[in-house]
Amino acid sequence: MMTKLPKIAFRNIFRNLRRSILSAVAIAVSAMSIVMLFGLLAGMEADMANNLQSYYTGEVRIQHAEFEKYKRYNPLHLGVDWKSIEPILADNHQVRAATARINFPANMYLGEKQHGVMGVGADFSSEEAFIDFPSILQEGRLPQEGKNEILMGFALARDMQLGLGDKVTLLSTTATRGSNAFTFEIVGIAGFPVAGLNANSIWAPIDRVQKFLGMDGQTQEILLLLEDGADEKQTAIQIANEIESKLGTATDTRSWTELNMFYGMLRIAKIAYYFIAMFFFVLGSTVIINTTMMVIFERMREIGMLSALGMHGSELTKLFLLEGFFISMIGSAVGVIIGYVGTYYMGKVGLNFTEAFSGMDIEISSILYPQTSILTALVVWAYAVVISTLSTFIPSRHASKIQPVEALRYV
Amino acid sequence: MKFIFSLAMKNLNRYKRRTAITAIAIALGLMMFIIVDSLLLGIELESERNLIWYETSSVRIHQKEYWPDRLLFPLEEGIENPQQVINLLTENGYTATKRTMFKADMILYSDDFGEDGNLSVMVTGIDPEQDNRVFHFEDTLVEGRFLNKGEQNGILLGSWLAEDIKAKIGYWVTLLTRGNGGFFEAIDVQVVGIVNCPNPNVNRTLIMMDENTAGAVLGMDGAVTELDILLPRGADVDIEVTKIQAALDAAGLSELEARSWREMAKDYVAIAETKRGGTAIILFLVFIIAAVGISNTMLMAMYERTRELGMMRALGMKDNHIRLAFMFEAGGIGLLGALAGIVLGALGNIYLVNQGIDVGFLLRDMDIGYRVQSIMRGTWSSKSFIITFVSGIALSMIVSLLPIRRALKMDIPACLRHQ
Amino acid sequence: MYKKISRLQKLMILTILLFCIPSILFALSADEIIGEMDRLSTFETTYSTGSIQTTDRFGTKTSQFKSWSQGEKDSLIEFTSKAERGQKILRTEGSLYLFYPDAEQLIRMQGAALRQSMLGSDISYEDMTEEKNTLDNYTAKLEREETFKGNACFVLTLTAKSRSVAYPVQKIWVDKQSFLVWKAEYSTAQGRLLKVMEVLETFKSGERVLPKQSKIEDKMKKNSATLMTIDSFEANPHLDRSIFTLENLTW
Structure with a gap:
């Protein structure tokens, strides 16, 4: 049975x-x-x-060793040297892509009106690996190196009633703790997949931002993307050591999983x-x-x-x-x-x-x-x-x- | 007709077990739908709620000239007789509280902090008694105590701010500020409590003190910079803003301006917008599972009745009437299930909305540096209740049609032989 | 009004004043001291160059400037050091404008924006726009006489008449002879010390004694100080009135 x-x-x-x-x-x-x-x-x-990873931390982020500590004072003078770090990164076969960015708070003046925005100085050619600009670009084109041009989040442009060809003046604190103002022309409007960036970010060529903020070849952060399968923490430590031994400067190099807030x-x-x-x-x-x-x-x-x-x-x-x-x-x-x-x-x-x-x-x-x-x-x-x-x-x-x-x- | 109806009801009563199982299937499906919908909406609304509960309230009233200069916190543009306005709002059925926001330099001393320092901060003067009727800070207190009314030199800190500057209960700091008009003033204050507010923006910057004390220090002469209003649950904020503005204008307070949180928080940060799309799909999947569950149970309950149906036909009942009788029965089961589902869903939701599910235990072994908000809360959505109720009944009736039609097509002996 | 007094007349007045010091001294009221102090620090026009050295938690930096002024209301500062070369600050009656070489728009500072610090120093834009007429804003009281760094001084307490003045209480040490303010302590109404200004070196322009180097310390911040130095000074040069116009700013 x-x-x-x-x-x-x-x-x-x-x-x-x-x-x-x-x-x-x-x-x-x-x-x-x-x-x-x-x-x-x-x-x-x-x-x-x-x-x-694309918009905030990369897979590994390199900053000045003291930056985090004084972050709330917007210490633009605590930068890292992009030119001398770039070759080190290029030699590292774990690194797939690297880009430099400068984030700075600024006041945008439009006649008598003013509005607080977040500025980003970016190197648009090396950003390609991080941000697919062509797909988020809604109007116009990307800013060109050497020109006072900006890309603006679409919500910000809409709220401020700005369009292509309009000019805005940005006032910000500089790396020497002084202030400076630059007038930029809007050449592109982008729809970022992150609401905050849409609502108050503007992106300018990093060389102009360096001039604007008196940063002189320095950048605030370097973001890295790694080859598939690379251990983020290990690579971060390894890169930090390499930079320190070759340039003699300590950096704050961390994988994105260690950047507590975001992760x-x-x-x-x-x-x-x-x-x-x-x-x-x-x-x-x-x-x-x-x-x-x-x-x-x-x-x-x-x-x-x-x-x-x-x-x-x-x-x-x-x-x-x-x-x-x-x-x-x-x-x-x-x-x-x-x-x-x-x-x-x-x-x-x-x-x-x-x-x-x-x-x-x-x-x-x-x-x-x-x-x-x-x-x-x-x-x-x-x-x-x-x-x-x-x-x-x-x-x-x-x-x-x-x-x-x-x-x-x-x- | 009446006969058909009462037959259907009798049948419901006769097969208690079957009615019960089918109704439970429906109820469970609908309850789950309501709860998942509530939680998903809740997650989506989390950032909104965090704004309303801890940052903007639902509606805020400012002096008209305040808004364009809000980033500079102009104390001159104050509301001169806040109590009168609050009374007016109370008469109109709103709960309101007064607040004064001002910028200050917070000075830290090495005695307490181990290192001298100063940082630019924003301080909120609150009415410790009334504030918690509009905002929700009291629930987030993690250390120390809440402010007392009229307290002279106590402050509350957001826990991230406290961790950033390594502040502990009992530490003294000095707030250096510019009073109404521009004069310098400094006040020594002591940290009396730390709140862990789930709104990261607030938690990183929050400093609260008593509004009366702040007003005296700043030379506000009883004026405050803003009034914050709590709206009744489910109220349409835009309509309420119009109503509040109308009430203000009618009382001759047209120099005041009401603004919705949506307008105030245009630039709030949300990490991923695509999650909205994902949410819609999750909800759709839940609906599919629930619908399949309901129709499956219903189908079975009806197929089982083929013999009975054959009997009725043999006794000479008209097909139309039989169809109606069975559909009524199905509708009855659907109604019972839907009612039970809504009640269960509502009960679950009351808990979800008010208590929330603490998922903190899942976070325990995770070192993410900061203490984080780990309570998932639901939300009320009348739309979801209506959808579930209607679709519960409709689905049962429609699904029952299938086996009935099949049975009505069979010849009577086949029906009777049916297993 | 200043134009009407010729240099000779001025000299005569001063001489007379000097002769009469013993008798005037006791007769001088607090208000008269302040009046004299204000008068002697105001010129018809001036041209000067100098530097501002700022020390904060991140270290020390120096900025050079050229400055023109006219009467008590108009002034123009142009920075010449590398970091801020070409930046200008124009102050005309009640308004403050910032000019930056790379900006196509002038930035007008008003209201609370004036409270920001200039070039990260301990001096705010508002400190620059402060009205020279002290008695409009403060009630003066002569406290005592005291020797400060070897100079006989009046010690006065100034109490703000309104809330629209930044410093509710000032205590100043005014030189009995030159009416130079050697030291100033700025406090809150409750007497908490906020800023201290001290003159370290002086120079003479004609008969007037002016600060060559002064130190401003923010007492609420540790390790924070600003050193202001005048390298060259020219009193009453001929200045084109258009210097102090907006059109001129954007040369």
Whole structure:
């Protein structure tokens, strides 16, 4: 009798195909949704990490050793020498790309009006590896080296009613603690994927910013991107040592994961999203449990019949468990495969939300690329199988305990 | 018709277990939808809430000339009779509190801090009793105590600021500032409390002291720089701003100007905007799972009834009536489920909105330097409740049509033989 | 009004004053001392060059300047040191304008913006625009007489008449003979010391004694001091009135 149980269970699946399909569909949809959700979350996380690295920290950031300590005084004179560090970075085969930036707060004067903005001095040619300027440029072009030209966040331009060709005067504190003002022409307007940059950033060629702020070949920070697979922390330490031994200056060189603020925010977002994922599991489980329970209760008469024919309670339980197990294996596999393929496809094409946001405040090209992971798919598959098999356990145990006569009376 | 209806209700009552399981499936699906929607919206609104709760309040009133010069914190452009305006606002059903914002140089001494120093700060004078009815600082106190009304020289610091300057409870600092008109004034104050405010901007800069004391130091003669207003939950901020402005104008206070938080915080920073799109998809996925769960259970409950349906047909009941009876039954189950779902969702949401889920335990082994806000909160969205309610019932009724139609197409003996 | 007094007349007045010192001394009221002090530090026109040396937590830096002034209201400063070459600050009645060589727009400082420090020094733009007529803003009280660095001085306490003055209380040491302010202590109404100005060296222009080098210390910041030095000084040169116009700023 024992050996026949799997066979009976398997046959039972096809005996009431509609019921089995319904049950499998429930499991499949849950599994599929969860796989897609994880893909989406991974994509969102990658997007955040990418924004952080592109716009704030790079993978490794080099600053003057004392900069962090005096950060709140805007110590522009605590810079690093781009020209002498550049060759060291070029020799390092772990470094894929490097760029220099100067961030400075400034007051923007427009006639009698003034407005606080964040200025960024950037080297637009080496920025290519960090920021895909052509794709975020909405109007005009990039500022050219040697010219007093700026690229402005689109929200700032809109709020200040500025457009291409308009001139603005920026007043800022310089590296010598004095002040200076420069007039720049707006040559480009960009939609940054980060709201803050859209609302108050302006980007100018770094050579002009150095002149403006009296920084004389110095830059405030150097951002690095590393080759795939390079250890960020190790490389940061190694680069810091190299700079110190060759130039004799100590720098504050750190990987972005050590820049607490930024990385911390990312971690929190991640946790929040995984919490949502947990709700998904709960929801998916209730759907699976509910469907399976319905299936068993529906078969009370059958159960009564089987026990009337002399099947033991434990055998009954096993039979239903096995049947549930088979169905969930198939359903879960189908769901995970569909989910995986779907996510893979979306990851290739990208989810374009630009259209959805066009009416809103943020007219940015926001394309999200979900990411697939075999491990996640396997885990989700196993989870779905376990949950649905377990959920057959309760009603089938219940069924095995009731009297045959009573079970037969069931409608 | 009445008969059909009562038949449906009888059936609901007769198959208690089935009704219960199906309704629970619906309820759980809808509850989950409500909660996930609430949490997702909550995460999305987190930065907004952090602004409203800790930085801007919902609506703020300034003297008209204050706004263009706001970055300079012009004390001259004060509101001269704040209590009168607060009373006016209270009469109109708003909760308001007065605040005075001023810039100062904070001077640190080596006795306490180990090193002399000074930094430029922004100080907020608050009414310690009324402020917490509009803002939420009291809940974020992590060390020491909150300010007392009329306190002469106590200040509260944001915890990031405190960590930055290594301040501890009991340390003394001097605030050097320019009073109303431009005269220099300095006041010695002691750190009495530290708040860990989830708004990073505020947490990095916050210094609060008693408004009366600040007013005296600054020579404000009872004036304050702003009034902050809390709006009732779910109120449309733009409409309320118009109403408040109208009330001010009517009371002859047209030199005052009300402004919504949205306008004040145009330039607030959010890290990734794409998450909005992601949120929409997550919600869609939740909806799919819930819908599949509901329709699956419903389908099964109906297929199971094929024999019964055949019986009714054999007894000569019209197909239309049978369809109606079953749809009513399905609708009844949907209604029960939807009601239960909404109640459960609302109960869960009350907790989520007011308490939130502390995900701090997940952060415990993580050294991210600063203590961070780790409470996820939900939010109320009437839209989500309406959507769930309607779709719960509609889905049950529509889904039930499928098996009924199939059963009605079969011949009666086949129905009766149906397993 | 100054034009009407010829140099000779001035000399005569001074001589008479000097002869009469013993009797005048006790007769001089606080207000008269202040009046004399203000009068002697104001010229019809001046031209001077000098430097400002600022020391703060990040070290010391020096800026050179050229400066023109006319009466008590108009002045123009042009910086000549490398870091800020070509920058100008124009002060005309009630307004302060900044000119930067690379900016196409003049920047007008007003209200609270005037409280910012000039070139990161301990001197604010507002300190520069301060009205010379001390008695309009302060009530003076003669406290005592005291010798400061070997100079007989009046010690006066000035109390602000309104809140629109930066320093509610000033204590000044005025030389009994030259009416030069040797030292000034600026405090809050509660008497907390904010800034101290001290003259380290003096020079003579005609009969008037003027500060050659003075030190300004912000008492609220540690290790913060500004040294202001006048290298050359010319009293009453002929200046084109247009120097103090906006058009002239943008040469």
